[in-house]
Amino acid sequence: xxxxxxxxxxxxxxxxxxxxxxxxxxxxxxxxxxxxxxxxxxxxxxxxxxxxxxxxxxxxxxxxxxxxxxxxxxxxxxxxxxxxxxxxxxxxxxxxxxxxxxxxxxxxxxxxxxxxxxxxxxxxxxxxxxxxxxxxxxxxxxxxxxxxxxxxxxxxxxxxxxxxxxxxxxxxxxxxxxxxxxxxxxxxxxxxxxxxxxxxxxxxxxxxxxxxxxxxxxxxxxxxxx
Amino acid sequence: xxxxxxxxxxxxxxxxxxxxxxxxxxxxxxxxxxxxxxxxxxxxxxxxxxxxxxxxxxxxxxxxxxxxxxxxxxxxxxxxxxxxxxxxxxxxxxxxxxxxxxxxxxxxxxxxxxxxxxxxxxxxxxxxxxxxxxxxxxxxxxxxxxxxxxxxxxxxxxxxxxxxxxxxxxxxxxxxxxxxxxxxxxxxxxxxxxxxxxxxxxxxxxxxxxxxxxxxxxxxxxxxxxxxxx
Numbered sequence: 001x002x003x004x005x006x007x008x009x010x011x012x013x014x015x016x017x018x019x020x021x022x023x024x025x026x027x028x029x030x031x032x033x034x035x036x037x038x039x040x041x042x043x044x045x046x047x048x049x050x051x052x053x054x055x056x057x058x059x060x061x062x063x064x065x066x067x068x069x070x071x072x073x074x075x076x077x078x079x080x081x082x083x084x085x086x087x088x089x090x091x092x093x094x095x096x097x098x099x100x101x102x103x104x105x106x107x108x109x110x111x112x113x114x115x116x117x118x119x120x121x122x123x124x125x126x127x128x129x130x131x132x133x134x135x136x137x138x139x140x141x142x143x144x145x146x147x148x149x150x151x152x153x154x155x156x157x158x159x160x161x162x163x164x165x166x167x168x169x170x171x172x173x174x175x176x177x178x179x180x181x182x183x184x185x186x187x188x189x190x191x192x193x194x195x196x197x198x199x200x201x202x203x204x205x206x207x208x209x210x211x212x213x214x215x216x217x218x219x220x221x222x223x224x225x226x
Numbered sequence: 227x228x229x230x231x232x233x234x235x236x237x238x239x240x241x242x243x244x245x246x247x248x249x250x251x252x253x254x255x256x257x258x259x260x261x262x263x264x265x266x267x268x269x270x271x272x273x274x275x276x277x278x279x280x281x282x283x284x285x286x287x288x289x290x291x292x293x294x295x296x297x298x299x300x301x302x303x304x305x306x307x308x309x310x311x312x313x314x315x316x317x318x319x320x321x322x323x324x325x326x327x328x329x330x331x332x333x334x335x336x337x338x339x340x341x342x343x344x345x346x347x348x349x350x351x352x353x354x355x356x357x358x359x360x361x362x363x364x365x366x367x368x369x370x371x372x373x374x375x376x377x378x379x380x381x382x383x384x385x386x387x388x389x390x391x392x393x394x395x396x397x398x399x400x401x402x403x404x405x406x407x408x409x410x411x412x413x414x415x416x417x418x419x420x421x422x423x424x425x426x427x428x429x430x431x432x433x434x435x436x437x438x439x440x441x442x443x444x445x446x447x448x449x450x451x452x453x454x455x456x
Binding site: 128 | 269272273274299300301302303305306307309311313315316317326327372373376
């Protein structure tokens with residue numbers, strides 16, 4: 001592996017990890033609201049949250065491109081007020097990965113919250129705990145393994161993202177090239193050896209991520225579950 | 227103690243709990259078959275369920291008044307609730323469970339000291355254990371101690387002995403009696419066992435399908451066995 005290939009691997013790994021961390025608070029909030037509260041429009045929000053999972057990634061990417069480009073409503077705001085460009089930068093990669101892996105995190109975290117017996121939360125309240133304390137000392141610790149599993153799946157999804165990323169960030173060597181984009185490009189150019197090397201790295205990373213997730217989910221048989 | 231439950235209407239599965247009663251005894255049993263609405267009534271008093279209508283007052287403090295949309299949240303009700311499944315937090319140690327209610331900064335100095343409560347319930351040796359490693363009787367005492375340590379003004383006990391065998395019941399009853407006598411804490415005691423009522427309670431309310439069908443002093447003469455009950 002040469003320096004350029006290592007750069008691609010490193011970039012893909014950290015931008016995937018960062019996107020997982022960035023979506024974590026939003027994903028947990030959405031999952032908690034879906035699992036623990038009833039509100040008007042809940043099924044609509046649930047559907048919208050799941051959309052990136054079922055839509056063609058390229059279509060999601062096109063929506064993001066139009067929103068985040070300099071002439072798009074969000075992109076213009078970032079460009080004019082913060083002097084930040086999103087599209088065709090690593091920030092575009094980050095957002096594409098976050099949007100694409102968000103549904104997986106929310107689905108897993110929601111199941112994890114659902115499995116926490118609400119009786120524990122109720123009794124914590126009778127013992128004087130406010131909503132924040134209940135969440136951080138009861139709900140979150142009891143749901144933690146499932147959430148961790150969801151984070152791992154989100155990370156794995158981000159590692160393999162292609163369609164949305166290429167729309168929003170292109171494939172700029174040294175800037176927005178990820179593993180998937182590079183593999184595709186190497187194959188296009190007939191550079192099989194490079195493609196296979198990156199393929200090996202992808203397989204290793206993906207295997208590791210899903211395997212850790214499986215182990216965590218299997219071990220999540222807390223006595224605190226319903 | 228004065229607990230007012232006025233104009234209560236709480237829909238549950240296929241009937242509605244309709245109660246209008248004023249309780250003044252130190253320990254009141256709520257007696258009835260399963261499905262009578264006993265637990266729902268306790269949940270309502272603890273603030274965990276929202277009624278169609280209710281006026282609940284403990285001593286001079288109004289906890290629920292649907293007429294003026296007053297509803298004190300559960301964490302400010304100062305109720306020590308020991309639910310039937312105990313709800314000991316499985317990811318915390320016994321000690322952390324015990325201190326969970328005591329740590330809340332919202333309250334003044336604890337009325338019941340940690341050492342005293344542990345001694346009365348004989349749980350000092352358990353403090354470092356995981357709650358999942360406790361026996362049934364130990365769990366029961368820890369749940370009771372946790373409720374006491376939150377310094378409640380009323381103790382709500384939901385079938386505290388139902389899941390214990392006869393030998394263990396006989397061991398826990400003296401603990402409950404000691405709690406009653408040492409801490410002078412009023413209790414609502416849910417059960418479907420006559421012997422527990424006679425052993426621990428001053429007064430008994432019989433609840434059937436959400437209605438109070440009988441109210442009596444909890445003595446063998448004032449509360450004779452009813453033939454249609456099994």
